[in-house]
């Protein structure tokens with residue numbers, strides 16, 4: 001059974017094999033497969049819904065919302081970290097792919113941290 005938004009996913013009309021790793025996949029093959037899947041996600045009209053779904057379940061395998069399993073785990077940790085501060089998590093529009101993009105998200109999250117300048121440290 002598909003959720004409503006899934007019917008509108010860009011991956012629905014093509015080959016879904018790019019989104020899930022086959023057994024015994026080599027690193028180079030994995031990089032190519034993931035890059036191809038992320039290119040599809042990049043243009044997908046339901047990418048954010050897909051990502052939120054995958055984070056909420058959580059989906060453990062495959063590319064969802066343009067992120068790999070490891071990237072989603074990072075995103076979940078980042079959001080939990082923000083939740084532990086008592087503030088709403090910073091929701092950064094997901095940009096796909098590069099470490100530089102993730103650095104952008106980290107910079108946004110740090111910008112919302114309270115400043116520690118001028119605070120005294122107890123001995």
Ligand code: SF4
Pocket residue numbers: 006008009010011012019040041042044045046047048050051063064065066
């Ligand atoms: S974001 Fe990617 S995996 Fe999710 S529905 Fe769109 S194309 Fe498919």
